[in-house]
Structure formats: structure tokens, C-alpha cells
Amino acid sequence: MGGELKTASGGMTGVRSGVGSELAERAAGLLAGGEVRMFLGYGAGRTPLRVRPRHVLRPEAAGGLVWNEFCAPSLAKYLLEEQEEEGRVGVLVKACDLRAVKRLVADRRVERERVLLVGVGCPGVVDAGKVEALLARAVPGEMVEEAGVRDGVLVVQTRSGVREFPREEYLLERCLHCEDPNPRDVDLFVGPEVAPWPARPHDYAEVAEVAALGAAERAAYWDRQFARCLRCFACRNVCPACSCRECCFDVWEPMWLPREVSVSEQYMFHFTRAFHVAGRCVDCGECERVCPVGIPLMKLNRALQKEIAELFGVERPWEPQEKEPLAMYTPDDPDFH
């Protein structure tokens, strides 16, 4: 069965293998024609469930690009360091990644003209962390040998056998909310458009769940979550709304965040991180995806989204807004009671 599986190691079948080769051709063409000095895409990862960002500098190297259901990571944040060099960079974007790029452009951290956006229709991507956890729960120390998606089912060949995961189980959380899997207003589009699937509404159910707790339980809940925090800053580093040259957590004077690791300071850290992206979060969920200790960071971001939507009537707070909701006001904003 291995031969039929679309795997992250590059062996793909069906329509999307066509997308892969079209992408490689396009990227090679852009590089050869001098339109971009680098192309940012995905290459095969260390395990079949994961891919790695691939910085392609020469047309010959474009063949190593892949496109499949394992391409979960957003490449948007890599654009930041590429801005320091001259020239234009091509980047592969899914619809959700496009919001992240727009965020960076709105924050004037990335110049739109210096990026060539190559869009691709996305069938929904695999939450590798979740799948790995499920596998490990069944068989501790499980090893994945091959994996692929076939007819909406993730088939994983492991050392101990074959496991299948239905779509709802393997999809990354943000894919469940995806309203349109095809990025609009990109510079180039590769492959066919993908038909949308029924999107779960932004109903903030996960926020309501926490909010429904009593105040003391709520504090206890966050105590438990924050107590695990390692302060590795992965959430910040991956976040397209966190793009300051020098983060306030790294500054020494004033000491916004003392280096002491206590739960009290974790509150300061998590409050500040979430508040700094309030009204600016694009709901990509990358922070939560990369958190090594599984802190539900989107429950913080979404709570703020919800407040802003409710208080100020922002209809789609996850889209980069023309005016930052917290950098504006109206004289009849709701008052305190």
C-alpha cells in the first residue's frame, strides 16, 4: 500500500502530485527568470507526518519542493528575516497563511512589493502533534513508517500496523473553521481551486467553556496551564502578529518580564503576549500548534477576539482590519458599569 500513499517524503499521487510538479516548475521559472531571489516552500520532513520549510535559491533545487496535507506550518514569519536582504522572495501560501502575510504587511514589517505570493488551494492539513499523540497513546514509542491521505482518511503505516484517522480527527483545528481554502488576491495560483467544506462557525465555544467556570476555578485552570510554560517563546516566534524588532520580553529596562520563572510571572507573560496581539491575531493557531507543553493559547487569543467583536462590533476580528480596533475609538464606545 505504501506506493499509493501520498507521503511527506515526496511520493505523491493524484491531483496534488500534479500540483507538486507545477509548483516546482513555477518556482524554478521564477528563480531562473530572476523574479525572485529565493523561493520559500516545503520540503520533506524527518518523519512522514511532518514537512520542513525549504529555502530554494537555485532553479535546480526547486525539485525538492513538496505540497501535500502535511504542509501545516505557515511560512509567513520567515519573510521577516528575508526582508533584511535585498530582492524579492517568493512564498507558498495557503489561505490561512495569507492572513498572516497581510498582518505583517499591515504592521509594515514586510513590504508587499518585495514578496511574490504563490497561492495554493488547500484540502486541510494534518495536525501531526495530535496524530502522534494518539498513536503514542495506543502503542508507547510507536514509530511512523509511512503516511498519506486517501479519500479524506489519513492512513498511517506504523511499525506495529496500519492505523486510519477520519478527517475530523486528523485535521488541524484552524482547518475546521476554514471558510475558503483558496487564497484570494495572490500573485500566482498553482493547481486547481479546492472546493470548500462546511466551516465550523467562530462561536467561541472553547472560550465560553472557560468563562463558564467560577472565578476561583478559572484562576486555578490558568494556574495549571501556565505552570507548564517553559518560556521557550515558540508561540511568540511563530506568531505573525509578534514581529517587533526587539520584543518587550527581551528588553532589560524596563523589566516588563522578570526572568524569574514563577506562575505569577507566567501570568504577566501570557497576559502581555495575548494583549499585544489583541485585535491583531489572525486566528492561525500557530502558537498553539508549536507550544511544546500544550498550553491552549488560542483560548486566550479567541477570548480577546470575542471581546473585541462584541464590544466594538468588529465582524471578522481574525481578518487584518483597516484600523486596529485598539488604535481607534468612537465617541459612543461602550462605557464601564
Place this chain on the structure above:
Amino acid sequence: MKYAYFPGCSLSGTAREYERSTRAVARVLGLELEEIPDWSCCGATSAHATDKLLSLALPARSLARADEMGLDVVAPCAACFNRLRTTVHAVRSDRKVRQEVEEVLGQPYAACSDAYALPDVIVNRHGLDNIVPHLKKSLGGLKVACYYGCLLVRPSAVTAFDDPEDPQTMDRLVRALGGEPVVWPAKTECCGASLSITRTRVVWQLAAQILTAAQKAGAEAIVVACPFCQSNLDMRQVQAQKWSGRRWNIPVYYFTQLLGVALGLPPGELGLESHFVDPLGVLRQKALV
């Protein structure tokens, strides 16, 4: 252009000629009217006099079907238009109202479709430019008082139909048809529709004022876009004459009827036979029929 068509109850009853002339005119102008399947009464007057939620939920039921059709709604009856429009406005501007209405309907209703009055659709949206090429006859300087009544224009924040104090939509149409719209003061006065049955005397009084104003301004005919206005000015004209001691004998047309005449449609297709004050005499004088 295609619209979801909301005929409303009057158009299958007292205002059958409005329905007939609307359909006939729309056909000639290429205006597609797709009747909303299983529409229900808009609840005019009685509903909003008794229960606010009911008065919103009734139109919302039909409007939700229009949302599903993906079409904006057109209503010939001014009262229906007013209720539909009020519902769209209320649901859009108040989240709580929307929730309540959805609860009653048992289905989501986002008020995507807009609701428009028929004269607005024909004159402003379809546009005079798309009407003039179809005209076969000129009204020959017929002096017409365009009567809008209250439901089309008030409350203006909700209806958003023309200038609430001096609407010009039908006046522009009449001018385009070769008629002469008169300047007169009663174009947005109330005809007393809701008291038509219960306190008819009030209607006589109000109708008398409107008819007198039209007469003083030299009008030979009145056009309307509302079944209530039409019946009060036409059917009750004789009673109002008796009551006031004045004589007017002014025919009262639906604007679609005059438009139909100018489009060369036969009187039979426009329902001109079902009026009380003779509608044909004036038209004969101008050799229009």
C-alpha cells in the same frame, strides 16, 4: 433584473388590477418577478398594533425564503413594503431582535436580501432609461398628481425611499411618460387607511382634503402605489363627495396602469375595468384608449 416577488394579500383581493398591471408591465420591461414560494401575510397594521415580535416574525418568514433564493425582494403594496423593510432594518441593527426572530422562525435569518418598493424598483433601479425605449404612447400632457401616502416614505430612516417630504420617483416617471406631474401639497398626507373600516368618516375627511388639493393643483388624475390609498381615494370618492359637498370626479390609477397604457398595453390587461371613478374618460380624451 430579477427580484423575489412578494405580492401580499391585497393584490389577490381588492387590488387585483395592481397585480395584473404589475405583471403586465414587468413582462414588457423584462423585469423578472419570481414569486416567493409559500409567502405569508406581512401582518400589516394588525400585527404591529398588537405584538412587536409577531410583526417582525411574519415578514421575516417570507424574507428568509427570499434569502434562500438569493434575490432582493420587491413588494407592490406600500404596506407590505413598509413591514418588510422594517423587519430587515430591525434584524440587521439589533442582534437581540435577530435572535428572537430566529427563535420564532426556527431557522437562521440574516436579512441578506433587501426589500424595495415597486416604484423604486421600476423607476430608480430598473431605470427610466430602460423604460423609455419601450414606450408606445405619450400621456399627452395629462396633469397627474402623484400621491405617495405615508407608508412608502415614513419613517424615512427605515424606508430610505426618496425624499420623505417631497418624493419625486413617480413624478419623474409621469414626466417620462409624457404627462405633467403637478406640484401639490398633499403627496405624503395620510389617507387614513387603517381607519378605513372602523372610522370611515375620518377617511372621508382625509380623502376629501387630498382630492381637493389635487383638484386645486389642476390634476386630471391621481396615481398611487398602494392598494389602501387607491381604494380610499377611488372607492370612497363618492361617499366623500356626499359628505363634503364637493365634486372631484378624479380617476385614481396605480402607477403601473398608467405606465401600461403608455407601453401600449390594452386596458383589459391593466385591470382598468375595476375602478369606481371612471378611469377611461380621461384616457379617451387624450386618445390613449
Place this chain on the structure above:
Amino acid sequence: MKRIGVFLCHCGSNIAGTVDIDRLQEAVRRMPGVVYVEQNKYTCSEPGQEQIRKGIKEHRLDRVVVAACSPRMHENTFRRTVESAGLNPYLLEIANVREHCSWVHKDREEATAKAVDLVRRAVAKVVFNRPLQKARIPVEKRALVIGGGIAGIQAALDIADAGHEVWLVEKEPSIGGRMAQLDKTFPTLDCSLCILTPKMVDVAQHPNIRLLTYSQVENVGGYVGNFEVTIRKRARSVDESKCTGCGSCWAKCPHKVPSEFDLGLGQRKVIYVPFPQAVPNKPVIDREHCVYFKTGKCRVCERFCPAGAIDFTQEDELITERFGAIVAATGFDLFDHARYGEYGAGQDPDIISGLHFERLVNASGPTEGKIKRPSDGKVPRSVAFITCVGSRDDHKGISYCSRVCCMYTAKHAILLSEKVPGCRSYVFYMDMRTPGKGYEEFYKRSQEMGTQYVRGRVARIYREGDHLVVQGEDTLLGRKVLVEADMVVLATGITPRRDAGELARTLGISYDQYAFFNEAHPKLRPVETNTAGIYLAGACQGPKDIPDAVAQASGAAAKVTAMFSKDTLTADPLIATVNEAICSGCLWCKPICPYRAIDEKIITERVRGRTVSRRVATVNAGLCQGCGACTVACRDGAMNLLGFSNEQVLAEVEALCR
């Protein structure tokens, strides 16, 4: 380590009566950085201040804390004290142990404990205080007044009389503005032009005033003390240096168009002065209507000009000049009653505005002061006046009161009864508003002269044959009323100039929902704007009558002359500042600033052996007022507020929580 000295004031018994100063002193002595503590009976007295000076010198203090009354009381006093001892004045902090402590608490224990905290806060903060210098901004002692109506004229004259150069820019061919169009003025019934023209002439002859008519402000750059303004002087087609104003050209010009000055009730020539008393009395050619400019033929004016002043080749001139201060006095437009469908939608010639009536009743107006109705020239036997047209009417989108229409309607009724004896007059009103000096008496006078006042808004005005019918309600009687009138005068309200928003954006000042310019504070700073150096006079700020407009103009002039009394402005150094090393250049701080003090700039720096440039935010010290709202929008803390810095506030918080 800082060397902090703390001075504890007894304020007689005001503080010492409640706070145990000895125990306070003991606690303060142990605070980190404090090297010296002493008590004074009255620290603000001369001996008290001398003690501070002595303490600074003897104990080599580099920071001072005074625990006394509110900093709003004596902060400046003590800043001067430490400055006179050679210390930077901003190295001082005050602990408010009187208003915030000894005066509001009775329990000696509690008050003493709180006083300790309050001093600890000040000590913790002062550690982070930095020596700051007041920026000195040179002042260009030349003022620009925009708008040559009565407000602009008054402001220009006042500033010029104080000895400063003033440029007065007016977009019409003559100064005079709206007041020149009025006949008489309430409540004295002075002839408007009789009191205005002397001032207009003063402007023309004043050695300190440079008058630019037929000109407009195109661009404004710079900031307080140093505005750089570009003015477009439109081509007059008449050489002003040669023209003597003899009038031959406009007498001979064969073409007439409706006069703007007479609101279309009369006509003017194509080469014209707007009205006989115009200043300057030099015509312009209206190129849009001039036959020569349209067809290349005519040149009658040129032929008849004895001075050879006609110059068809003249072009617009752009003048750029520096100004220290700007006064905006651009006045108002009249509400256009065409928006009232119920009042004839501006279509009926006999339904006119109040300003039309002024022209009708004016002796030099189109009817030479005879009141005749426009449609047929008949002298009206009955006239209805309707107030609040385009005022206090939410349906027309205008909620405010125009402040003048009650009074000018009373004036019209009086003038009417004088000019047309026996003519009936009715005034429909919502409320009579007569708050000025002599105004109520004036209103009473118009009642006594037989004007009938009907309280109620008019529903509709329509024509019936030869006359108009005014249909309304007398709300006092609760009855519907119908009035037949030969003419109706709508007391139309005041709206901002059509281009007011555009000018406000050019000037960088804020405006309200209607486009009236915003004053800096509705009560306490009514003539200033939020942009330092720009002041307001007259109706551009909101509806005003003549005395109010003149008073505000003199107020604005006083502000300008006060500013010009110094060679340099000192800017408070407690303003926002950007740490460029950190700043990401996202500029999300920019929309927060009400003073438009934040802008972007490009800096270059060496990074890894290469020169790179990048964008950062920059704060204009002349514009920043130091509110600090921008600092919170700055996530990385690159934007900081001097005197209330992030470091300082965090230190204060921690000191108080300890």
C-alpha cells in the same frame, strides 16, 4: 547609587497634625538611595526652600523628593528651587501627603502608614528621573489670518496693532464676508456696512497688514512658531498696482451674470467688485463667464481702462511664507433650504432665505431696499417667517441650534413693519432663544410692533394660486393653523463652509461631525485648537453672532500676541520619545496621536558591515503635548514618555504594592 534627599513638610499642622513626621522620617531614612532626610515647618517658604538648596550642596544630592502638598500646587516652585541649586529641575518628585493623605484621613496610624508609602513611591520613581532640557523653538513673528470676514478682520487688526506683521488671506475678491451682506444688525439696528467698512479700510491701510484677496491657502507644513504656508493668489486679470478702482471697466462691461453677493437676486458684471464698498476696491475678471476668455473677442474693459491695468495674461501665483501662528476665521455657509421638500425644495421664488431677505431690505441691494417679492415684484401684504430651518432638525441631519435665527427673524419682522406698514407678519418658532445682551428686549419689541408669534414647526408650505399657504400647528393652542402669505422667509441656519473639512485637513486640526473646527477644550480653551499655534475665530468653530465672533477673534489675537511676545517658545520636555534602536517602525502609534506629532522617518545604520536604512517613528517636540496615549500602543516599549516613563511607573507600582 543615587543620592536622594527627602524633605518632609509639616505644612504647619496641616500635615504634621495627622501624620507622625518623626516616624515618617525614620521609615524614609531606611529607603534605598535616600542619603538625607529633614523636616521643615513650611518647605515652600523661603527658609524651607533654602534648606533644600543647602541640603543639595552639603549632601551632594542628585535627586530630591519633597513630601508636601499636591504637585499641582508647588511642583513648579520646587523645580525652580532645585534648579537654583544647580540641579536639573526634572530631578525632583513630590509626594502628595497633604491633599491625598493628611487632609482626608483622621487616624494618625493609618495616615502615617500611607504617608510612608507615598514617599516610597516618589523615592522609587525619582531614581529613574532623567535630567531634561526644555526645547527652545524659535518663533517667526508673523501671523496668518485665513478669512476676511468680521472675525478675520478683527483678529488681523488686533495682532497688527500689537506691532506684528499679519497676512490676511481671503478667497473672495473683497474682504467683508457675511457681515457685508447684512442690512442691519440686531439688537441695535446699526447699519451693518456702516460699522464694518471703517474696519475694512483700516485693514487695507494698516502698515502691518498684507492683504491677499482672491487667494487661498494651499498647503501648510511645519509646526508652532514655524509654519510654512503656500498661498495661491488667483489671477485677477487686473494689475492691482495700476488699478485705481475708478469703475470704468465694470460700467462698460457688456455682460451680466447673477450676483453671488446678492444671492442671485441681482446681477453683476463679468468684471466686477462684489459690492460698492469693496476692499480692495479693485475688480476681478470672472474668467468662467468672460466673453474674451471664452471666444477671444471683446476686450471692452481693456479699452476703457484709463490706467491700463487690465492684464488678460495674468496667472495664478504661488507664494510661500513662514508664519509663527495661524488664525482660522473662515466663517460659515448658509444652510441650503432646497433640502426641505416640505418647504418647496428651493423651487418657489417667493420662499426665500433670511440672507435673501437681507439683500431685499438693503438700500444698496437689488431692489434698492424696497421689499418686493421675487416672483412678480409685488409688495407683500403678509409675510411668514419660519425659524429653525436647517437647525435643530435631526431629520435633516442637523441637531444644533444656529444661535442667530431667532434674533435675525425678530429683526426682519421689525424691518418689515417699518418698510411695509400694515403688512402682516407671522413668526413660526420652536423656542425663542434670546440669551444676549438686549436680545430679549429686542424680541419683545418685535412682538409689540404687531408680529404674531406662533409656536410650532411648520409642516408644509405650498402654493395656492397667487399666494403661499403655510400649514403648521400652534402647539400652545393645540390647533392646526393655516396662514396665507405672499412671501415666506425661511430663517435658514448656519453650516460650516463646504470646504471646511478640506481646510482642516490642510491645517492639521480636528473638526466635528458637521465639519466645524474643534477647539482644544470646550470650556477652557475655546480659541485654541489641538494643534499648537493654530487658533480659531468666528463661525468656523460653531454658529456665532457678530459680538461673539468679534470677541473670539480678539481672544485669538491675544493668544497670538502673547506667543509673539517671546523670541523663542519653550516646549515642556515631558513629551514622548522614541528609542530608535528598538522601534520596529510599525507606526501603530501614529493614529493615536491627537496632535499629529508622530511621523515616520528613515534612519540609516551599520548592520553586519552593511549600511541599511529602516523606518522608525519620530516625535515632533513642537507638536507633542505629552499625553502618553501612544506609549501604550507601542508593544515593544520603544515609545516612552519622559517624566512618566515605563520604568518610572513600574517602579511606582512596585513601591506601592510592597
Place this chain on the structure above:
Amino acid sequence: MPVNEPHGAAQAAAPGGATAGARPGTAEWEPRIIGFCCNWCSYAGADLAGTSRLEYPPTVRVIRVPCSGRVNPQFIVRAFQKGADGVLVAGCHPGDCHYSTGNYFTRRRLQVARRFLEYLGIDPRRLRITWISASEGQKFADTVREMTEEVRALGPNRVMRDELWAAN
């Protein structure tokens, strides 16, 4: 965790000798409230309470800021971390800001921050944002009195607090 546990003893021993946490000489716990007052309205209002000799509980310590718009939500978090039982932010009434718009931004930011803190477990009654003009000395005194009562009823704040975790 026990909410009403007397908490003052540790406070009284704090360096500097003093103590808002407990009344000196008593074990009775008193709330500690940090106030941020804008210079032009609310600080002046507090001054007026003083000049009018309006007595109010000695629970609030005021930090002067030029404008309520200067108050960074991180300042508020820091206060709760370091032992504040309540935080009061007071500015000019909307529309009356000395800097014309600062308090409009305050209102937006702190509406969001306050609800977010509630979500994290801080009782919203512990963070009060209010508008006090320079003439409202009485309102300042009343606000302090009301807030003191409210926070007293809530007991000492434990959420986010530093020493609690140091103790664990």
C-alpha cells in the same frame, strides 16, 4: 484556597516598615488599592477631596499620570502580581479629555483588558475604571469608599500574586 485568610502579618513585615495591608497594631486585613489618576481631572478631583476635607478610607495610593490613556494594562497586571487587591483607573469624562481623545483609547483598551483579566480569574470588581472630573472631589471620595467596601468583601487577591507562589 481560603479566600478570607488574614493576610496582613506578612505585609507588616515588609521592608520600609509600613504597610497598607494591615492596620498597624492590628491583624485586621485592609485592602490595598493602587490608583492611576490623570493629572488634569481625576488627580485634581482627588486634590479637591483633600481641600474639601472629605474623609475616605486610607486604602488607595495614587500614581499620577498625565492622561488615563497613559495607563498600560501591563501596569495593572504588575500591581495585581505585586500585591494589589484592587486597581482604580480614573480619567476625565469621555469628551472632556485634556488631550481631547486620550480617554477614548483608555476606554477601549481597558474594556478589553478588564474582561480579559476576568477571564483569567480576576474578579472585575477589583479593577474599576471611572471618570472623575476636577470638580468631583465628592465622587473621588465616594469611589474610594465604595471600592474599598467591595474589595474588602472580596478579600485579599490571590490571582497572579507573587508571594503566594513563592510560598508554595
